[in-house]
Amino acid sequence: MTTTSGIAIVTGASSGIGAEIARQLSARGQPVLAIGRRAHRLEELSARARAASHAPIHPLELDVTAEGAGVLVRDRARELGGAAWLVNNAGTTRFGPFLEGDPAEQAMLVRLNCESVVALCAAIVPDLVTRGGGRVLNVASLAAFQPTPGHAVYGATKAFVLSFSESLAVELDRTGVTVTALCPGPVTTEIFDAGAPGVPRKKPPFEISAEECAAYGIAAADRGDVVAVPTALSKATAQLSRVLPRAVIRRLSARIGLSILGYGGLPRGARG
Template sequence: MAQTIKERRLAVITGASSGFGTEFARLAAAEGFETLLIARRVDRLQALADELKEKYGVEAHVLGLDLTEPEAPQRVMEAIDAIGLVPEVLVNNAGFGAFGPALDMDPAGLRRMLELNAGALTELSLRVGREMRDMGRGRIMNVASTAAFQACPYLGVYGATKAYVLSFTEALAEELRGTAVAATAFCPGPTRTEFGDAAGLAKENAFDLCDLESAERPADAAARTGWEGMKRGRRVVIDGWTNRLIARFAWALPRGIVSRLAAFILKRLKTES
């Protein structure tokens, strides 16, 4: 009896060691994708890789890497070449934020944020996107945020990087129109992941103060919204009807008013002592 040979497909996911990245890896593996899992915390990546292999029977490759390093995108491409597959999915999820007055921020930390949230994302989108275009199919998902739709005092640099991600991804999507490659900006709202801890937001305030439906949504549910939108080739996916409504208001109202409202909310988020 002839044995069916399963076609190998590859999904590359950055920031895969926690939060949305982990959930996107699970969604990809559930659909039969091999995964290339990228983050700094190799122990977490290996645990996730073992989980995906055991639960879904797919190969999971681990690449421990700091994407803020100048040579990082090249190392990602070398890892892809070693696997021997052109990615059908690229999820640029790696990123971090920092809370507080911009003038009091550490310049070196802000530079790293720019390099990770915008620089590495851009280079990987373009380099992997070229391979997808040549192959004739592919999906790129860049994780932005609802912070992309307005200025975010006290999260100013983070919000600016996410506005960049949204604008860049929409532009890339238009350039790809008419091809079988699509780019999606995924814009989740406040969700219970490790982001708040890394950004220095107080656990007791970071989500309860927002009082949004997305604050109580588990990361896996929000990730599925982004994943399904990416598969359909949608340019922008905002998770949750409340967040979609807020994004519309942010674009419709005078920018000064929106900034003051954002500052009123965000400055009440106390950093942990």
């Protein structure tokens, strides 16, 4: 089902998956409220939509971890006709051993990757229920399915997003509001530069583009899928956590987890 009435709220829309989701929804006629911290990127996204005669993309420069951000987003969405989609995509990572990281940065990861998702859902989902339907698309990660030594906090935050999304999907059954957790493996975005700046990385052959990931996530949300994992290899990897003992999964993650992302070894001391 294509929802064209109402606005699609997309966080982290300055680049990567978020920008692609905003662009693709706009291209199919869905007005978008694009949220991010880089105003010039959002303005460029909006200008491209206008030039292509697509549905409008309304930029909103905002840090979603700021106090009251959820209410600000809700009120702006109401001004634009009310929310029909909520896409919680804003997120980042930090690579390196936990004890070598900056505690303030680790706490920021939790605020951005977890707390902002909860706050925005609390602010927006009641409006979706009131209108009788809508889509919630929370961008998690393949990292949600197993421990992630080398980026421990990131993996834990994405496990939170997956669990929260599945629970919310059940609670919203029969309201017309669907909840989808998008759990991609490696995606070509700026997150790797942010997570380990200056650390050499070789792009793995199974890495997908932000465009592919966005299209997969939108289609999954349209179908009402609760958990969406792009690519056969990622699906198989996710299933391993269901059939192998936790001790085995921990050892495998420690040995090959960062290699799958294109790093030859643990980027010690890497900080964003």
